[in-house]
Amino acid sequence: MRIGIxxxxxxxxxxxxxxxxQLVGGRxxxxxxxQCYLTHGHFAGPDAARADALVEYANDPAIDxxxxxxxxxxxxxxxxxxxxxxxxxxxxxxxxxxxxxxxLLGALYSEGCSRVAHGPMPADLNRRGGEAAVARALxxxxxxxxxxxxxxxxxxxxxxxxxxxxxIGLPWQxxxxxxxxxxxxxxxYHYRIDRALAQITAHPGIRRVAGIRLGRCSQIPENDVDxxxxxxxxxxxWCRVSGIPFxxxxxxxxxxxxxxxxxxx
Amino acid sequence: MRIGIxxxxxxxxxxxxxxxxQLVGGRxxxxxxxQCYLTHGHFAGPDAARADALVEYANDPAIDxxxxxxxxxxxxxxxxxxxxxxxxxxxxxxxxxxxxxxxLLGALYSEGCSRVAHGPMPADLNRRGGEAAVARALxxxxxxxxxxxxxxxxxxxxxxxxxxxxxIGLPWQxxxxxxxxxxxxxxxYHYRIDRALAQITAHPGIRRVAGIRLGRCSQIPENDVDxxxxxxxxxxxWCRVSGIPFxxxxxxxxxxxxxxxxxxx
Numbered sequence: 001m002r003i004g005i006x007x008x009x010x011x012x013x014x015x016x017x018x019x020x021x022q023l024v025g026g027r028x029x030x031x032x033x034x035q036c037y038l039t040h041g042h043f044a045g046p047d048a049a050r051a052d053a054l055v056e057y058a059n060d061p062a063i064d065x066x067x068x069x070x071x072x073x074x075x076x077x078x079x080x081x082x083x084x085x086x087x088x089x090x091x092x093x094x095x096x097x098x099x100x101x102x103x104l105l106g107a108l109y110s111e112g113c114s115r116v117a118h119g120p121m122p123a124d125l126n127r128r129g130g131e132a133a134v135a136r137a138l139x140x141x142x143x144x145x146x147x148x149x150x151x152x153x154x155x156x157x158x159x160x161x162x163x164x165x166x167x168i169g170l171p172w173q174x175x176x177x178x179x180x181x182x183x184x185x186x187x188x189y190h191y192r193i194d195r196a197l198a199q200i201t202a203h204p205g206i207r208r209v210a211g212i213r214l215g216r217c218s219q220i221p222e223n224d225v226d227x228x229x230x231x232x233x234x235x236x237x238w239c240r241v242s243g244i245p246f247x248x249x250x251x252x253x254x255x256x257x258x259x260x261x262x263x264x265x
Numbered sequence: 266m267r268i269g270i271x272x273x274x275x276x277x278x279x280x281x282x283x284x285x286x287q288l289v290g291g292r293x294x295x296x297x298x299x300q301c302y303l304t305h306g307h308f309a310g311p312d313a314a315r316a317d318a319l320v321e322y323a324n325d326p327a328i329d330x331x332x333x334x335x336x337x338x339x340x341x342x343x344x345x346x347x348x349x350x351x352x353x354x355x356x357x358x359x360x361x362x363x364x365x366x367x368x369l370l371g372a373l374y375s376e377g378c379s380r381v382a383h384g385p386m387p388a389d390l391n392r393r394g395g396e397a398a399v400a401r402a403l404x405x406x407x408x409x410x411x412x413x414x415x416x417x418x419x420x421x422x423x424x425x426x427x428x429x430x431x432x433i434g435l436p437w438q439x440x441x442x443x444x445x446x447x448x449x450x451x452x453x454y455h456y457r458i459d460r461a462l463a464q465i466t467a468h469p470g471i472r473r474v475a476g477i478r479l480g481r482c483s484q485i486p487e488n489d490v491d492x493x494x495x496x497x498x499x500x501x502x503w504c505r506v507s508g509i510p511f512x513x514x515x516x517x518x519x520x521x522x523x524x525x526x527x528x529x530x
Contacts (some may be wrong), residue, residue, distance in 0.1 A: 042456075070269035073456045076463045080506070164466045171435020191307075191338045198341045201430045228306035241345070 001028040001142050003065045004057035007036040007044035008070060010072030011099040011122055015072075020122050023134055028142050033057060036069045043074045045154040051085075054104075058082075058090035065141050070123035071099030077196030079107050079172060086111065094196060097121050099254065102163040109157065109173035109263050117141075118182070118252065119148070119260035127176055129256035140260040149259035150182065150251050152258035154210060158182035158252055158261035161217075165196035168203050174263075177208035182261055183235070186254035190227035196233045201242035204222060211245035216253030266407050268292040268330045269322035270387060272301040274308035275337030277388055280406065284504040286385050289344035289400055292512050293407050298322060301334045308339045316343040316350075319369075323347075323355035330406050335388035336364030344372045344437060351376065358408055362386050364451075364519065367428040374422065374528050377409055382406075383423035383447070383517065384525035394521035405525040415524035419475060423447035423526035426482075430461035435466050439528075442473035445512060447526055448500070449480030451519035455492035458482060460475070461498045466507035476510035481518030 005020075017032050024030055035053035038045030045053075057063050081106070093117045095108055102118065109116045120133035121138060127133065140150035150158075157179045159167075164183065167173045183200075185193055200206055217231040229237065232249075239246035251259045270285075282297050287293055303310030310318075316349035322328050347369070359380045360373055367383065374381045384405060385398035392398065404413035415423075422444045424432075429448065432438045448465075450458055466473055482496040494502065497514075504511035516524045 042488070042490035073460065076460055164428065164461055168464075170464065170467050171437070171469065173434070195338065195341055195431055199433075199435065202345060202435045204436065223307070225307035241411060 002063050002078070003028050003030050003067050003078040003141060004060065004063040005030060005032045005036060005067050005069050006053045006057050007069040008050050008054055008078055008104055009044065009074035010042055010070050011039050011044035012036050012069045016125055017123065019125050020134070023131055024138065027138055031057070031063060042072065046136050047077050047180060050074060051081050054078070054082055058093070059087045061089050063093065065096065067103035067137070067141065068097030068104070068121055070121055071097070071101055071119045073100055075100050076166060079103055083107060083111055083172060096137060097140060098158070098258065099160050100163060102159045104166060105263070106159065106164070106167050106174045110172045110174040114168045114264060116263040117260050118263070120258050124256060127256050133256040133258055138158035148260045150261050152182070152213070154178070154180060156180040156182060156261055157263045158184070161185040161193060161196045161200070162188060165199045168199055173203060173205070177205065178208050179264065180211050180213060181206070182207045182213045182215055182250040182252055183215040184253045185231070187219045187221065189221050189223055189236065190229065191223065191229065193231055194227070197234060197238040201238040201244055207242055207244060211242055211247040212239055213247045213250035215250040216255060218254055266330070267328050268295050268332050268406060269328040270294050270297045270301060270332050270334050271318045271322050271367055272309035272334040273315050273319055273343055274309065274339035276304050277301050277334045281387065281390055285399065288396055289403065292403055295325070296322070296328060299452050307337065310341040312342050315339065316346050318487060319343070320350045324352045325420045326354045328358065330359035330361065332406065333362030333366035333369070333386055335386055336362070336366055338365055340365050340368040341431060344368055344436070346421070348372060348376055348437060361402060361406060363423070364425050365428060366512055367424045368432060370438045370528070371424065371429070371432050375437045375439040378406065379529060380382060382525050383528070385523050389392065389521060398521040398523055401525060413525045415526050417445050417447070417478070419443070419445060419456040420529045421445040421526055422528045423449070425482070426450040426458055426461045427453060430464045433464055434460055438470070441471060444474050444529065445476050445478060446471070446474045447515040447517055449481055449518045450482040450496070452484045452486070454486050454488055455494065455496065455499065456488065458496055459492070462499060464502040466503040466509055472507050474509055475525060477504055478512045478515035480515040481520060483519055491524050495504050
């Protein structure tokens with residue numbers, strides 16, 4: 001099992017890579033693209049470098065899985081350039097990440113990549129308890145262990161709320177009819193969660209999902225006037241307005257407990 | 266000339282209304298809906314109250330123009346409920362506002378309201394020099410003075426960047442093919458302006474606009490890592506990527522100099 005690591009958003013450090021190698025041990029062979037250590041503003045290198053590294057590893061038949069190193073911001077800047085450069089090899093491999101990487105997961109899924117999963121990334125080693133998160137990601141990537149996954153019957157997909165809102169209406173918005181949609185958020189005001197869910201649940205395609213489950217919404221800044229609804233009330237509201245069933249909470253979020261959600265299974 | 270004022274987002278105070286009456290004097294008759302003074306969290310009353318007031322004035326043939334009182338947040342919570350309740354009377358009258366009210370301006374324009382304008386609102390009286398902004402709005406609403414408007418040949422439309430991003434992909438996203446699109450922003454990080462413009466300029470419909478002009482992007486918070494591009498470089502980048510002509514700056518923004526932009530003229 002050979003896992004290629006690229007950073008379409010923000011960089012990781014060689015120290016983190018070393019920590020990752022030790023944690024992975026003999027479970028898999030890691031190929032960490034040197035692009036992961038580039039810095040360009042807050043990006044892991046210029047757009048072209050991030051796109052080229054992703055395409056190189058995606059189309060390399062010797063690599064079984066692409067694991068996004070870290071979120072942050074930057075995936076939306078390369079997605080349109082990357083998609084037409086992907087070969088059938090890219091469509092057949094596994095993909096994993098979350099947060100900003102969700103832009104690519106969604107676009108890859110829309111392009112027929114069927115082995116896409118929302119789950120922990122190497123940069124989760126920065127979190128308290130992050131080793132468990134990274135080990136859980138490997139449990140899925142390497143061993144396909146169902147215990148790593150958030151249980152949910154039927155087809156599913158998972159996204160950061162803000163990231164999905166910014167995918168709405170674009171040619172690479174994934175078709176999610178019949179899927180249970182798991183959503184999580186971090187560091188956004190309640191009114192912004194509300195606004196993003198208004199857009200997501202108003203889209204005619206999203207109205208055909210089987211339901212919405214709400215993951216954790218963490219580190220919500222305090223508004224100067226209390227919004228009057230927490231994230232559960234907000235999600236329930238938009239489900240009611242849109243006719244989408246609200247199916248309760250989900251064990252995903254920007255934290256070490258973040259479970260794996262394989263798309264479409 | 267009778268102008269109806271409603272608040273689909275945040276409230277104004279009776280003191281501001283009094284100030285507005287004095288400024289308007291005999292130029293027009295103002296009908297300020299009592300809903301404008303309601304408070305419900307940070308909203309100008311519950312969703313139903315805001316929607317009902319808007320529909321009431323919109324469908325009242327004795328009112329010539331609807332002037333949105335203030336932005337903030339809340340228009341996207343009522344837009345879907347409001348649209349099917351609007352009569353032909355609503356389609357024939359003038360509409361003006363900006364910021365969060367852009368959600369309604371865009372949706373009204375998509376529904377065939379042809380006399381929609383992006384321009385100052387009563388709450389601009391809170392700004393330094395705000396009386397000039399409000400007087401400019403009246404110059405357009407009451408007298409149709411071209412001097413109140415940002416000159417731009419051909420059809421045009423104007424939006425707050427974040428507000429337009431959250432309209433993308435929805436049934437009430439306006440058709441803007443052939444329009445010059447004027448965009449402005451306030452209080453958003455450069456990376457968020459970048460992300461919103463990525464979405465806006467990636468939409469196939471928006472790629473048919475005649476060009477983009479960038480208004481002021483004010484009160485941009487400082488990022489912990491400098492983004493490396495200012496708002497002009499960001500707009501130029503996305504215009505280059507999308508093939509949309511970048512047509513320079515526009516004299517609009519969250520300030521007292523904000524010029525009027527009548528849609529589609």
